[in-house]
Amino acid sequence: MRFPENIFDLVGGEDAIWSDDHSGPETLRVTGPNGEFFIKQGPLAVTEHGRLRWLKRWANVPDVVAFEGNVLVLAEAGWRSLDRKPPPEAGTIMGRALRALHAIPVEECPFDERLDVKLDRAAERVRAGLVDRAAVAARHAGLTPEQVYDKLLLERPADEDPVVTHGDFTPANVLASYSGEAIFVDLGELGVADRYMDLAVALLHLAEPAAADFLAAYGLDEVDEAKLAYYRSLHSLL
Template sequence: MQLPGRLFDLFGEHAVWSGDHEGMSGETLRVTSHTGAFFVKQGAAAVAEHERLLWLKRWASVPDIVAFEGDTLVLADAGWRTLERRTTGDAGTVMGTVLRALHDVPVPECPFDERLDVKLARAAERVRDGLVDTADFDDDHAGLTPEQIHRRLLTERPAAEDVVVTHGDFTPANVLASPSGEPVLLDVGALGTADRYVDLAVALRELPESAAADFLTAYGLTEPDQRKLDYYRLLDELF
């Protein structure tokens, strides 16, 4: 990762760089130095996340932006555990509560469009460019090709979208449990307006079965649409 000189000055010459970290995904490095601990991201995804962090901080708790230069984003590492590492049994309730609050943000306020027209076009580009990791597919999708999945997404597309402000990758690993009890949203580079099932499908896939009922209760949904859950979980395979 090539960094602007000013950012090297921020960390100091004896900084320790590591790709082994919790709560940040993708092309992210963790840096520890005498000045603190940081996460460093770079590239188009970092630019997208920076834009969304600036907007989202009005509505939710997000990591502190330490610096942004060119296409390099530096975030403070608070050192707290994510819900993936939560030792208490309330992860489902916390996730349901924070997701409901995000989905209640007024849609017209959000400038980022992640609805199906946008998402399917981006998925087609990823398939064409060979960027889909088939080894990471869910068990029930194993053996499918990215092309097959994309064709299914086109033919099985829901007739309508229940549009809210979505996180885009709402997993326990992307919710930080702060000491104050106010959850912090991580990895918001895919945030935007989309069907609420974008988040519901991923959350229910990642939460243990024992937490699913608490999640749905806290969110306020008694009977989730299984077809939409299946569809948006399938869509997530291409990202």
């Protein structure tokens, strides 16, 4: 990555320690005399910047330290990731946080992530060869990404239940304070979509009893298994 000189100086310049952050290929963690930061670069960083600014009115998100061109600098929140040594209450924290996110008025959200948008994005990724074929085959009984995409078109739900979704709601993308508050991170796919987009992704990553705690805290008594399976398949292409 190459950054504007003022951003390089802002995060500590040559005195800073730069390391890869495993949350994505376009993210670096920087620790230096000026503090600890996450730097993102590329189209997704631009997308995330707009979503961070909007969501800050409604929820806890990382502070934007700087934004120039396609470079986004975020402050280290200092809270624990629910993906690393998750506490026993991780499912409950995620359920409460997602319930609050989904309660944001849809009409207030300017970002569209409904099925038309997501299916178009999935089609582009399949055409460009960006989907992990081995992972898709392992998850879908040997099917190719093209075959999974065709199934998604054929089995598309008749309607959507739109809410403001995170888009990649995994334990790694939720930070928690010791009092149980949550911060949402990696928000490049935030937007209006069916609530099952978030539910499907979360339940892919939560084992029992955390999965049951998550659903109880979210307030869902009965799971639509067909929708859950559909959005899990969609997630595998995104």
